[in-house]
Amino acid sequence: MSLAMNGKRQHKEHLYILFAQVASALANPHRLELLDLLVQSPRTVDDLAQESHMTVANTSQHLQRLKQANLVADARDGLYVRYQLADPAVARLWLDLRSVGEKQLAEVERALDAYRDHRHEFATVAPEELPILLQRDEITLLDVRPRLEYQSGHIPGAVSIPVDELEFHLDEIPRDKTVVAYCRGPYCVYADQALDLLSGQGWKVARLEEGVAEWQQAGYDLEK
Amino acid sequence: MSLAMNGKRQHKEHLYILFAQVASALANPHRLELLDLLVQSPRTVDDLAQESHMTVANTSQHLQRLKQANLVADARDGLYVRYQLADPAVARLWLDLRSVGEKQLAEVERALDAYRDHRHEFATVAPEELPILLQRDEITLLDVRPRLEYQSGHIPGAVSIPVDELEFHLDEIPRDKTVVAYCRGPYCVYADQALDLLSGQGWKVARLEEGVAEWQQAGYDLEK
DNA sequence: CAAGTATTCAATGGATTACTTGAATTATAG
């Protein structure tokens, strides 16, 4: 009996070790940034290296580490290797980690406030209000992420104008409706930049609370 | 503009660093075991040390580490200090980590199979079947965890008989109904031990899939 | 207040692991 229990105990310990390895793959800021990008859409190593300001070699090695923990998967696409989340559960895990961190670290709260200063200038719209507003045709819903991310999945009814092209496409935006902008998530500044520009030009503007990943996680569908 | 962006970028990096710290608090098998125990019920340092087979000093230090990441909280209770999860979101995080690990590491699957050998001897009951079976009075639902954990929250309708007292309380169990046993979760062996004993004595038995934490996470209530 | 118990602290030693970079290598498309 005690032998059997020891056997069980060893298996149990083995499992904890494996789960700890997954956690330790998450325990690096660069890798979390990579994951955060991959939640938005699959990307090549080169893309990821640029967006995260790392060398390609370094990016590649961090990706290997994530792959080893089965958090991401890779697929060759011509000259490029395209990385993506290995499973939707990974997105959930990342959102949970973030929400635990946000909720509980007072330190984060302060950092977040500093980071969000800008945001509080704008009114916000809750996800559950969106369908109603769209149906009544009272707003223009604007996805200001890079077009690649829009294509890989966006909120139904949204129009894609990446933030850096926005100033050249102002004439496409109805002047009589409020513009509701969104981007990746709570730490994404694209929407704030866009709303800055638009409100300076006289539009009524608001920001969608949260972003695409949270929208999806809340059980709403994305459009492709 | 580029200055502003740098500022933003720094804040963003700071956040990733903080989240990585939470992850690294999770990146140790002993701490995960402690968390797993705390998901069941609050416990004293001494309890935790015994159950995880560590020295008290070592246990205490791991708990400090978890506390620093705001994953657990402590409260003095007479002579003892009682630790508990800092927030229900922590339970969710742990379950997600586990499910990502299980789903994705082939290695875990194998370890799990070895660990579960025993279990496959018994029929299982899915959580959603439970209410019906209980209402029809077709089963006896048995919580075989230590009484402390039962008291801190159990599935409605369950009877508490800790596994090590079971042999002395056989006469309390109706012989004409199937016994459905459950314990902490998928890695807990108490239920298997109990069913071993009972089926040897002629009872019809089955095991509840999963355990208390998963039950609660699935949105069902616990009784106190 | 004194004794006893529970918990934490501080310091050690040692091992281990982690991260980054630049150069060499592999893989693919044209």
Next chain:
DNA sequence: CTATAATTCAAGTAATCCATTGAATACTTG
């Protein structure tokens, strides 16, 4: 065969982490 993308390798530095120990602190009970 050449150019580009990605991975691997080697190397070095840094950093972290962990278990143990013995002592100190905090608390409760009598």
